[in-house]
Amino acid sequence: MQITTIGLDIAKNxxxxxxxxxxxKVIVRKQxxxxxxIKFFEALAPCEAEKQREAxxxxxxxxxQREAxxxxxxxxxxxxxxxxLGVSSQAPLEEIMRRYRQxxxxxxxxxxxxxxxEIVSVAERRTKEINAAYAEAKRLRR
Numbered sequence: 001m002q003i004t005t006i007g008l009d010i011a012k013n014x015x016x017x018x019x020x021x022x023x024x025k026v027i028v029r030k031q032x033x034x035x036x037x038i039k040f041f042e043a044l045a046p047c048e049a050e051k052q053r054e055a056x057x058x059x060x061x062x063x064x065q066r067e068a069x070x071x072x073x074x075x076x077x078x079x080x081x082x083x084x085l086g087v088s089s090q091a092p093l094e095e096i097m098r099r100y101r102q103x104x105x106x107x108x109x110x111x112x113x114x115x116x117x118e119i120v121s122v123a124e125r126r127t128k129e130i131n132a133a134y135a136e137a138k139r140l141r142r
Contacts, residue, residue, distance in 0.1 A: 002045060003027050081140075084133035093141045100134040 002021060006028075009016035015037055019028035032040055046054075082089040085099045105111075107126040112119050 079129075079133075081133035081136040084129055085137065093138070096134070096137045096141070100130065100137075103130045 003019040004022045005020050007018040013034055015032050017030045017032055021027050087095055087099050107123050109123045112123045
């Protein structure tokens with residue numbers, strides 16, 4: 001039988017612990033002193049919610065690690081201006097300007113005001129990348 005619910009009556013020195021299972025059958029009814037209370041809870045099997053929290057924490061940590069690896073990979077390999085703008089390296093200036101305007105409309109930080117700071121940060125970083133690519137393209141086309 002696994003305890004699903006625990007009731008705890010708190011006093012200065014003595015605690016009453018009452019535990020039931022899913023069918024509401026009494027599993028534990030004990031009187032514990034302050035020093036015994038932590039040992040009692042440490043000895044219990046982890047509840048389902050705790051297992052789910054641990055699994056979620058592991059999933060989030062793995063996702064953070066994958067994102068960090070992806071950022072490191074992207075940071076190590078600078079992209080060419082035409083890759084950033086999504087045009088051919090031989091594209092005419094008019095096409096470059098059109099793609100620049102489309103990209104800047106998508107990623108401009110003013111479009112994400114009020115959203116999560118991470119999203120604003122990504123938009124700012126992407127806008128800087130787009131502006132630098134456009135400046136490089138204009139410099140080479142003139």
